[in-house]
Amino acid sequence: QSQHNQDLIAKLKQQLQRVFGYTSFRDGQLDVMLNALQGRDTLVLMPTGGGKSLCYQLPALCHEGLTVVISPLLSLMQDQVEALQAMGISAATLHSGLSSETALATLQQLQRQQIKVLYVSPERALQPSFIQRLQEYQPGFIAIDEAHCISQWGHDFRPEYGQLGQLRQYLPNVPFMALTATADAATQHDIMERLQLQQPYCHRSSFDRPNIRYVVQEKFKPLKQIKDYVKKQKGSAGIIYCGSRKKTEEISESLQQAGIKAAPYHAKLEHALKESTLRQFLRDDIDVVVATIAFGMGINKPNIRFVVHFDIPRSIESYYQETGRAGRDGLPAEALMLFDPRDAQWIQRMIEEQDNEHRRLVEKQKFAAMQAMAEAQTCRRLVLLNYFNEFTDKECGNCDLCLDPPQRFDALEDAQKALSCVYRVGQQFGIAHIVEVLRGSKNQRVLELKHDQLSTYGIGQEQSHEYWFSILRQLIHRGLIVQDIRRFAALQLTEAARSVLRGEVTLELAKPRINLTATRNSITD
Ligand code: ADP
Ligand code: ZN
Numbered sequence: 001q002s003q004h005n006q007d008l009i010a011k012l013k014q015q016l017q018r019v020f021g022y023t024s025f026r027d028g029q030l031d032v033m034l035n036a037l038q039g040r041d042t043l044v045l046m047p048t049g050g051g052k053s054l055c056y057q058l059p060a061l062c063h064e065g066l067t068v069v070i071s072p073l074l075s076l077m078q079d080q081v082e083a084l085q086a087m088g089i090s091a092a093t094l095h096s097g098l099s100s101e102t103a104l105a106t107l108q109q110l111q112r113q114q115i116k117v118l119y120v121s122p123e124r125a126l127q128p129s130f131i132q133r134l135q136e137y138q139p140g141f142i143a144i145d146e147a148h149c150i151s152q153w154g155h156d157f158r159p160e161y162g163q164l165g166q167l168r169q170y171l172p173n174v175p176f177m178a179l180t181a182t183a184d185a186a187t188q189h190d191i192m193e194r195l196q197l198q199q200p201y202c203h204r205s206s207f208d209r210p211n212i213r214y215v216v217q218e219k220f221k222p223l224k225q226i227k228d229y230v231k232k233q234k235g236s237a238g239i240i241y242c243g244s245r246k247k248t249e250e251i252s253e254s255l256q257q258a259g260i261k262a263a264p265y266h267a268k269l270e271h272a273l274k275e276s277t278l279r280q281f282l283r284d285d286i287d288v289v290v291a292t293i294a295f296g297m298g299i300n301k302p303n304i305r306f307v308v309h310f311d312i313p314r315s316i317e318s319y320y321q322e323t324g325r326a327g328r329d330g331l332p333a334e335a336l337m338l339f340d341p342r343d344a345q346w347i348q349r350m351i352e353e354q355d356n357e358h359r360r361l362v363e364k365q366k367f368a369a370m371q372a373m374a375e376a377q378t379c380r381r382l383v384l385l386n387y388f389n390e391f392t393d394k395e396c397g398n399c400d401l402c403l404d405p406p407q408r409f410d411a412l413e414d415a416q417k418a419l420s421c422v423y424r425v426g427q428q429f430g431i432a433h434i435v436e437v438l439r440g441s442k443n444q445r446v447l448e449l450k451h452d453q454l455s456t457y458g459i460g461q462e463q464s465h466e467y468w469f470s471i472l473r474q475l476i477h478r479g480l481i482v483q484d485i486r487r488f489a490a491l492q493l494t495e496a497a498r499s500v501l502r503g504e505v506t507l508e509l510a511k512p513r514i515n516l517t518a519t520r521n522s523i524t525d
């Protein structure tokens with residue numbers, strides 16, 4: 001047995017160098033390969049770029065038969081097949097997008113055992129005629145890439161992928177290898193259950209990306225915040241994710257007007273335009289892509305220095321995947337999220353409108369976790385890693401909360417200023433207007449409404465816009481003010497506000513954390 005093992009290791013090492021030109025395995029790769037070659041089911045959790053493909057491509061060369069790879073992404077399949085062919089390995093794809101001649105030719109090659117690695121789409125893999133062929137050929141193993149798509153608990157459930165569990169009953173003796181870059185605890189369990197993995201060998205790489213600094217800022221003047229932020233990056237490459245196609249175009253345009261080389265990217269743009277944007281971004285001709293989540297899968301650009309979330313994502317998995325596109329080269333990078341509790345309320349409403357009860361529940365839970373992370377008062381990385389089941393209690397030292405822990409201060413006087421200002425404007429105005437009045441702004445609306453004649457006009461002028469935003473939000477969190485959503489989020493005092501106004505209680509708030517990114521000391525300064 002152990003001699004057999006030694007032989008396998010030698011063979012894998014030899015092919016690693018000869019075919020792929022690499023000198024050593026990355027963390028986890030060798031053990032996964034050995035287990036798969038010995039007929040054991042495996043579950044591979046590795047972050048994007050961790051080297052998952054090698055886990056099935058290399059062992060595919062070290063056994064006699066066929067290796068089947070199931071993948072939901074046609075473009076990725078095509079890329080991988082071309083790369084393998086360039087290395088002299090006979091690889092092919094089967095999916096519904098192929099002409100019948102091409103598909104037939106591939107099937108004939110399969111019949112003649114001329115194909116080593118076959119990539120198939122899930123629909124194709126589930127066709128009875130194809131399953132019959134697999135029963136006949138008995139592949140060495142079946143790799144299932146992006147395995148989180150199998151799970152209804154995953155953030156990217158695909159119904160046709162969910163059916164893949166059926167393969168097991170037709171191919172009881174073929175080992176399965178399930179691979180994914182993102183799966184919370186529930187999803188991991190679900191993958192194993194649905195594929196009926198038998199005592200699988202599990203490899204979980206660390207999901208920590210220590211060179212990425214996680215920062216969350218209050219969203220107050222988002223366009224200006226973004227412009228200032230991007231300008232400070234001095235031409236480094238970055239992605240700005242936002243929640244709608246319209247916003248990608250608006251933000252991109254306003255960045256362009258500020259002299260920044262930016263372009264929008266979303267699913268509805270013409271194919272040729274998308275291609276050229278991507279090409280220009282890869283060549284550093286465009287610095288910033290303002291995109292929906294349509295931009296990302298398969299982007300291989302190592303020197304992305306920042307990823308901004310203009311809007312809060314729907315799940316920690318999405319957040320992790322999207323921020324993970326920064327800093328692939330290992331150099332310092334930053335993930336900035338702009339957070340506005342009103343965005344969160346809006347998303348919650350959208351989720352409530354879902355018809356499918358199960359999806360509603362899943363999305364609600366995932367979003368609640370995401371929101372808690374945005375509002376966290378402890379190390380963001382801790383929240384992230386614990387979410388992926390990588391338990392740790394060590395604070396990271398490279399997130400906004402570690403670098404600048406929130407300080408508490410006696411906020412009674414500030415609260416009184418803010419609350420009485422809400423009262424003086426008749427409890428009819430939203431946060432932004434209250435801040436203008438507190439700071440003694442001369443903007444047209446303030447003057448028109450004669451709010452410059454109120455006793456609270458300008459009583460907060462020594463503090464910044466951001467400062468008062470943060471104070472008001474905290475007062476909302478504490479239930480001293482409510483936002484009337486039906487009336488343009490006008491602020492209204494609650495019962496509890498009275499005792500604060502009368503000075504009958506003490507009140508501590510977190511010191512507003514402002515201009516965090518100005519304190520960073522990464523290479524992009
Ligand atoms: P994933 O599928 O996990 O996102 P890939 O399989 O695309 O990652 O691998 C990411 C990169 O790392 C690729 O360029 C791949 O060639 C490279 N790579 C993988 N394994 C090794 C290794 N053992 N040594 C050097 N480079 C590797
Ligand atoms: Zn931290």
